[in-house]
Amino acid sequence: MTAFALPALRRVSLAVLTATTLATASPALWAQSAPPAPTARAEVAKPLQLAQDLLKGGKALEALAELRAAERVGSLNDYERYLIARTRAVAAVKANEMPVALAAMDEALASALMPPADRPFLRETQARVQLQLRQYGPAAATLRRYAQEGGQDAAVLALLPQALYLSGEPAAAAKELLPMLQADEAAGRKPSETSLRLLVSASAKAGDEAGLFAALECQAGHYPQPEVWAQLLSRVSSRPGFSDSLMLDLLRLKQATGALREEAEYLEWAVLAMEGGLYTEALQALEAGTQAGRLGSGPNAAEHQKLRDRASKAAAKEKTQMAGDRAAAQAAKDGQALTLVGTAMVTAGNPADAAKALADGLARGGVKKPEEARLHLAWAWVKAGQAQEAHKALEGITGSGGSAELARLWKTWLRATAVK
Template sequence: MFNRFRSLPATAMAAVLGCALTMTATPAAAREKAKKEEASKGNQLAPSREFTPALKKLTDAAQGKDAAALQAALTEAEASAAKADDHYLTAFYRLQLGILNKDQAIQAQALDAMLDSGLTPPENAATYNFFSGNFAYAAKDYAKAIQRLEAAQAAGSTEAALTPILMDSYLNAGQIDKGWAIAKAEIEARRAAEERPGEELFVRPAQAFQKANRTPDVLEVLTMRVEDYSTPATWRNTLYILLQQAGGDKDLSLDILRLMRATGSMTDRAEYSEYAALATEAGYPGEVVSLIKQGQAKGVIPASDVHFKGVLDSQTPRARDDEAALAADAGKASTKANPKVALGTADALVGNGDYAKAIPLYEAALAAGANPVAQYRLGVAQVQAGQYDAGIATLAKVEGNRARLARLWSVHAKQKASGSAG
């Protein structure tokens, strides 16, 4: 489950934000020379003479971590501040007060004053912008969060939380495509570094697309998610949505349920019931019998279940007779010569788990002409037979309403080949 990102605790804030400032007192006669040097040395703060007494009190109070003294010094500093540098220093020490008091509202205000002044040293820009963006995100000011976090990123921030927070800020601001583009780039970067992307990079965009009723985009995100998070739960979430999209296409629904079974993501009695009904209607008794027995072994179907007992009683003798007939038909030249018979025989063989025998029959059906279903099921049979590379190559050619399902089978095939299948 996705949780909103939280600001860093005060102790971590103090360690990062409670840093020293670069300051120099610049005599009037030397200011022109100093201006020329600032380009190479970076921003250096030059407090006014009137502000110097207050600045000493601010520094002493901050170093002593005396919140009361720091508050008093800030009151004096605000009254004596005469130039932009003075105001920047006042804001800096107000930030320290916010850290001491664990008051994020004060911290946010101080960071805004510092960043908006234009005087923030380049070396601090990434850190200050990140935390300012973090505070804005927590306050649900997503436009401001985006502005600050983009600036932090441009300044070279390496904060691990930056990308997820920036992504979520765009999503919450209604800019879903931009949020997903950020997430996708981070996913690809993590994969390139041989690291697993954070799951929030998939979950939050999927939720946003779902809320916007953009189901194809939801499925795209979830398809990428199962590549990195191959668990029965993630497969189930993805395939359940695909099953809903199948509508009244019984043949397609059966193929989706077959992938659910292959990935171990069938966990509900109703799914076994639908699968058994579709396979019975399609004429695959061997598949029905093996499915129900698997469900019973997993404890999803109780042995006392009257409905499934009746299905087993009717389908078991048919499966036995079917197996003998299929063994005879599979080797006949006439079976391969008739594309329709070859496809039907291959489907029945797959239902019985005879994947290797089904492959040449699917190939024969395809040789007679383009057939999206035969193309898809050939790829599945190859994967189930352990011919992973061949299966992936075959599935890559699938078009039409099984294209998404073919891609998911390819993901499963790669995981099986690498031994990472859930």
């Protein structure tokens, strides 16, 4: 599992945001939103105004010096301390003195003179500074306060699971992130890839296997890269109740999604197909493994070739017998033989004809494993390039043992590839 990494925070945007958040930090403007009394004395207001003018001229360090001069007046009242703290927060951010900025923000936020409407904006800036300083635990606490104090900006709220993850609380990060992603999907919005990767990594670090599977499935549905599907499908066979009889169906899904990775997977695909009498499919599995550079070379190359020779000879015989097998199955009383022949026809014949044979067999009844046959019908339509028909075939699969889960995953892939 690849570790999740956050994008770098943008220092310039942080400074601009802070300046905007703390706005025009003039005593005159603040006096409009502050109580009538107390007021700032002239000897304090003068260096405060000078600090504000210096900030406008881009002289943040000089502004900080003027604020220290204002403090030296002494016997400051609550309003004067509030004005100095709020101006210092702006100046310190502009001067890139972040610890000073955080201390000033804490002081301003602790003041009863802070207008309630301003609190979320200052909390946002405080959280961004904390994240920049890698103070992830404090940043998470600040972001919770942001939400409690009325902050509603989705981009800011999305920082909370990131802060929790980076502070070593992956379970809490996943808990915060999941409803955000669900809200996106409910509103018809595509969740960001960064958020989905974070959910995957948080679930993995928290040891939440069910949550990890769901997160990977969501990621594969929106961003169907082969490596994501490989991570997802590698977990299917170990899911509770998964039947070994569906391993070949799982490998077919892996092949369709580009998730086959290892020599062992191509060999298993070929061997299972041969055990099921599907020799042309076995030969195609071996050819695919060779093209992918996983078979035909290395210490096992001779064994690969032996298996390929055996599959090639049997596949040739399978194709010559296909018409007779189809006729015999067509004459049978139930649909079992038709579903078996139809499955073989997917690779040894025409996939669209195979789909028709499978559908006919299912309609006749008497099929021993109807849910698996429906998976084969959907696979046939996929091979025939008929995604809509494949989706229809998958809709009726509700069985246990993993067939319903494979059907859901096939539908996820079909939807994802339809909108690529």
